[in-house]
Amino acid sequence: MEDLVLKSEGINKWFGGVHALSDMSFELKQGEVHALVGENGAGKSTYIKILSGVYQKDSGTTVYNNKEIDFRNNLEARRAGIGMVPQIIELAPQLTVAENIYMGVYPTGRGGTVKWKDLYQKAAEIAETFGMEDMIRLKVSELGTGHRQLIEVLKTLIYDTKIIAFDEPTAALSDEETNRLFELIGKLKTQGISIIYVSHRLDELFRIADRVTVLKDGEYVGTRDIKDVSKAEIVSMMVGRDLNLFGEDTRKQKRNDEVIFEVKNLKSGTSVNGVNFAINKGEIVGCFGMVGSGRTETMMAVFGEEELEEGEIFLKGEKIEVKSPIHAVSLGIGLVPENRIAEGVILISSIKNNITLPFVSKLGKNRAGFIDQKKEKKIAKQYIKALKVKTPHEDMEVGSLSGGNQQKVSIAKWLATRSDVIIFDEPTHGIDVGAKADIYQLLRGLSEEGKGIIMVSSELPEVLNVCDRILVFRDGKIVHDFKDTQNLTEEDVVKYALG
Amino acid sequence: MSDTALKSRTSVMKVINNIRMLLVLIGLIIIFSILSPYFLSMNNLYAIGLTISVIGIVCIGQSVALLTGVFDLSVGSVAGFCGIVVAFLTKNYGMYPVMFVFGIGIGVLIGLVNGLLIAKAKVNALITTLGMMTVFQGATFLVSNGYAVGVNQPGFRFLGTTRVFSIPLPIIILIVMYLVFYMILRYTVFGRYIYSIGGNPQAARLSGINVDRMRIFVFMLLGGLSAFGGILLASRLGSAQTTAGNQYPLNSIGACVLGGIAITGGIGNIWGALIGVAIIGVLKSGLIMINMPSYYQWIANGIVLIIAVYLDTRRRR
Numbered sequence: 001m002e003d004l005v006l007k008s009e010g011i012n013k014w015f016g017g018v019h020a021l022s023d024m025s026f027e028l029k030q031g032e033v034h035a036l037v038g039e040n041g042a043g044k045s046t047y048i049k050i051l052s053g054v055y056q057k058d059s060g061t062t063v064y065n066n067k068e069i070d071f072r073n074n075l076e077a078r079r080a081g082i083g084m085v086p087q088i089i090e091l092a093p094q095l096t097v098a099e100n101i102y103m104g105v106y107p108t109g110r111g112g113t114v115k116w117k118d119l120y121q122k123a124a125e126i127a128e129t130f131g132m133e134d135m136i137r138l139k140v141s142e143l144g145t146g147h148r149q150l151i152e153v154l155k156t157l158i159y160d161t162k163i164i165a166f167d168e169p170t171a172a173l174s175d176e177e178t179n180r181l182f183e184l185i186g187k188l189k190t191q192g193i194s195i196i197y198v199s200h201r202l203d204e205l206f207r208i209a210d211r212v213t214v215l216k217d218g219e220y221v222g223t224r225d226i227k228d229v230s231k232a233e234i235v236s237m238m239v240g241r242d243l244n245l246f247g248e249d250t251r252k253q254k255r256n257d258e259v260i261f262e263v264k265n266l267k268s269g270t271s272v273n274g275v276n277f278a279i280n281k282g283e284i285v286g287c288f289g290m291v292g293s294g295r296t297e298t299m300m301a302v303f304g305e306e307e308l309e310e311g312e313i314f315l316k317g318e319k320i321e322v323k324s325p326i327h328a329v330s331l332g333i334g335l336v337p338e339n340r341i342a343e344g345v346i347l348i349s350s351i352k353n354n355i356t357l358p359f360v361s362k363l364g365k366n367r368a369g370f371i372d373q374k375k376e377k378k379i380a381k382q383y384i385k386a387l388k389v390k391t392p393h394e395d396m397e398v399g400s401l402s403g404g405n406q407q408k409v410s411i412a413k414w415l416a417t418r419s420d421v422i423i424f425d426e427p428t429h430g431i432d433v434g435a436k437a438d439i440y441q442l443l444r445g446l447s448e449e450g451k452g453i454i455m456v457s458s459e460l461p462e463v464l465n466v467c468d469r470i471l472v473f474r475d476g477k478i479v480h481d482f483k484d485t486q487n488l489t490e491e492d493v494v495k496y497a498l499g
Numbered sequence: 500m501s502d503t504a505l506k507s508r509t510s511v512m513k514v515i516n517n518i519r520m521l522l523v524l525i526g527l528i529i530i531f532s533i534l535s536p537y538f539l540s541m542n543n544l545y546a547i548g549l550t551i552s553v554i555g556i557v558c559i560g561q562s563v564a565l566l567t568g569v570f571d572l573s574v575g576s577v578a579g580f581c582g583i584v585v586a587f588l589t590k591n592y593g594m595y596p597v598m599f600v601f602g603i604g605i606g607v608l609i610g611l612v613n614g615l616l617i618a619k620a621k622v623n624a625l626i627t628t629l630g631m632m633t634v635f636q637g638a639t640f641l642v643s644n645g646y647a648v649g650v651n652q653p654g655f656r657f658l659g660t661t662r663v664f665s666i667p668l669p670i671i672i673l674i675v676m677y678l679v680f681y682m683i684l685r686y687t688v689f690g691r692y693i694y695s696i697g698g699n700p701q702a703a704r705l706s707g708i709n710v711d712r713m714r715i716f717v718f719m720l721l722g723g724l725s726a727f728g729g730i731l732l733a734s735r736l737g738s739a740q741t742t743a744g745n746q747y748p749l750n751s752i753g754a755c756v757l758g759g760i761a762i763t764g765g766i767g768n769i770w771g772a773l774i775g776v777a778i779i780g781v782l783k784s785g786l787i788m789i790n791m792p793s794y795y796q797w798i799a800n801g802i803v804l805i806i807a808v809y810l811d812t813r814r815r816r
Contacts, residue, residue, distance in 0.1 A: 303705075329707025343705055346698035348765050357695055358706040361688045369687040413706065 003030045005162055005194050006051075011060035013046055013218075020046045022218040024060070028163065033185060033195040035205045035226070038215035038238055039461075044198045045087070047215070048165040051196075052084035053077035065162070075104075083156025087167040089148045093141035097132075098123035100140055101154050126157050130184050146177025153184060164188065165196040170204060182208050202231050214238055259317070260452040261421045266311035268301040273476035275311075279421070279452040284443055286463040286485075287456045289473030289497050295456050296338075298473070299423050303335045304328040315420065329358055334414030338425040338456075340403075344410035347399030351391060352380035354398050354409050358417040383412040386445075388438050404435025411442065421452040428462060440466050460490045472496040520758055520774045527778060531785035538788050545667055549735065551780035552669035553578070554750055555773060556728040559680050560721035561751040562772040566684070567714060568697045568764025570752055571721050572628040573613065575744025576635035578729030581606045583639050585730050586648040586655070586739035595654040603726045609635065610722020614715030632748065639741050649738035659735025669731055677773055684769060693717070697764030746800075753804035754779055762808065778803070 006028040013021040021043045028034050036044045049055045053071030062069050071077040091100045098120050107118040127133045156164050170178045185195055205212055214221040214237040221237050262278040271294040279285050289295040300306040304322035313320050322328045337343035345354050356376050365372045380394040387408040398409050414422045428436045446453055457463050463470055470482040480496040532539045557574050564571050585602035589595045616627045661668040684690035695703045696710050704710045733739035756762055757778055758771025783796050
């Protein structure tokens with residue numbers, strides 16, 4: 001056991017009412033690449049953020065180098081030799097690579113002046129190992145995503161680093177950049193540094209990891225040597241008992257041929273190059289594609305947020321021109337945006353005011369525009385109940401709710417508005433499993449009402465289990481239209497998405 | 500905690516946030532009435548009321564702007580400019596009611612320009628209104644050649660000097676306007692849009708609210724209210740001063756924030772602004788009563804503003 005650098009046991013972490021980590025455990029050997037996998041919300045990111053001092057655990061112990069640790073902040077962790085490469089890169093774009101690497105710990109002389117020569121020399125030494133010494137005088141803004149990620153790695157190396165945690169490092173990288181990153185990870189390994197590797201991309205694990213630990217709903221499921229495990233096994237460990245998440249399968253019962261929404265030869269900007277699709281009443285249509293495939297941009301164009309260069313849009317057989325989101329809403333199109341806090345809800349407003357916002361102008365009692373308070377309250381209560389929003393009353397601020405319940409409010413708005421077509425952009429992103437199941441249920445309810453439902457999602461399990469049809473986007477076009485999603489596998493869909 | 504307990508606690512918290520500033524106001528009144536026996540006299544209270552009536556009206560507009568997440572530094576210049584234009588025209592051509600409407604119209608027009616620059620041309624609100632502030636300070640001097648414009652026509656002086664049951668008309672106007680705007684902000688669709696835009700403009704836009712148009716309208720409203728304030732002031736004094744509104748930008752924003760309207764938008768109500776204005780008025784009058792030189796007022800106002808923002812920030816943490 002002497003080669004164990006880190007051992008966590010009984011780790012618990014709560015966020016409000018959400019139990020993000022529950023008696024979780026984890027072990028890390030020296031010089032190994034240890035993958036940490038699990039579905040969204042399984043607690044992977046939470047755990048590595050606790051390790052690196054970004055969050056503090058509520059209970060449990062972590063022993064690192066034979067000492068118990070509980071870092072109060074990220075700097076303490078870095079100094080102790082635990083570095084993290086975050087999912088979202090946070091560098092100062094107008095500063096040079098070297099300045100970014102040494103951010104906050106510049107070598108200084110008398111009176112606090114920066115010793116620039118020392119700074120660049122030390123940065124060059126660190127960069128040299130990875131053949132990046134030419135880059136240290138460039139501004140970060142001149143570099144691509146892949147290189148920026150490598151800079152985040154270099155940043156962790158200015159201390160005597162023993163552990164580096166990567167949070168979804170390849171999410172935004174090209175194949176070539178990914179290869180370069182893996183090469184770098186290999187070098188780190190030979191230096192005896194241990195790697196914790198969080199990823200959704202299971203295929204990568206077989207290229208890079210030595211062992212894999214699976215988490216589910218904040219709990220430890222198991223650890224395997226990568227050579228003794230198959231992808232299917234990992235998936236079954238991740239999914240486990242949760243097969244019921246998607247509820248009753250209603251996909252084959254409904255087939256309505258009446259087209260409610262149609263898009264012809266849509267072109268917009270550089271990322272939408274001729275998109276065609278039609279949605280029938282009551283159909284849940286999934287839109288899948290990699291980042292940059294044009295699926296989100298297509299929805300933005302449909303909703304009037306991006307300008308159309310070419311193309312026609314038909315709603316219930318009538319040609320419409322969507323000039324702005326304001327216009328889209330008035331025509332009967334609703335959008336549940338991906339980023340609910342920035343765009344979906346008003347945190348400091350009540351649940352009621354959020355739900356009724358798109359149609360509150362129609363609740364006027366008289367010409368002066370006084371709102372019919374009774375009617376408004378009734379509608380709000382009705383949808384709080386229908387969507388199972390967990391709240392004592394409709395006047396609670398949305399900001400006081402959990403993420404899943406906030407998302408329900410963001411959705412309730414469009415149900416109450418009675419829009420004909422509702423676009424869901426990553427509707428279950430970052431919400432807990434219970435709320436997810438509620439939202440799938442809801443999508444089915446909407447489908448029964450005969451709405452047209454578009455679901456943009458990166459999570460294949462939900463696309464496969466909830467949608468009646470799947471449109472696969474690549475290079476700004478729809479490359480495949482799966483008209484039947486029964487018996488479809490993830491591989492079938494991904495094949496088209498990757499081309 | 501039970502649901503009802505939770506509900507009553509949140510509403511109690513809200514009331515306390517408002518009441519805190521009311522207590523500060525009452526505290527100031529008690530202190531000054533101890534320091535000066537004349538402070539609580541009816542005449543002095545009316546004088547305070549008259550002083551705050553004009554800035555109070557400007558504050559209504561400023562509150563609405565702050566609630567949508569923007570503010571306007573040109574309020575004082577607009578008040579000064581419109582006051583002097585109406586005084587100048589009435590003095591030379593009479594027809595006060597026509598000139599009155601014309602003056603308000605100019606205010607609304609200036610607001611429209613502000614609004615278009617901010618909402619459509621996307622010029623930063625601070626810079627736009629700062630620029631317009633200077634423009635109309637200059638324009639005020641141009642119209643008047645740098646002198647105050649005195650007007651002694653009874654029509655011109657009606658709004659500012661009439662008393663109803665011995666209560667000065669401007670104070671009554673002030674209270675009625677606060678009541679009306681409170682109802683509008685609290686109970687109408689317009690009010691709901693104001694709070695929603697201030698709470699999260701992007702979410703409001705994606706919910707189908709024409710945020711740009713609302714912002715333009717808010718600046719027009721603000722321009723009109725500022726103009727009305729300026730005209731009322733000229734009417735009360737019998738002359739339009741070139742420097743009439745110089746302190747309004749700072750004092751109006753300060754009063755609103757003091758009264759619990761968040762500088763980031765979406766939180767607060769206009770009764771808070773009225774309390775804030777009253778605090779500034781009482782401070783001014785009280786300092787005069789205890790023979791402090793008027794420069795101390797400026798120092799006091801500046802300190803009060805910073806403390807108000809500090810309290811606002813801390814409450815939100």
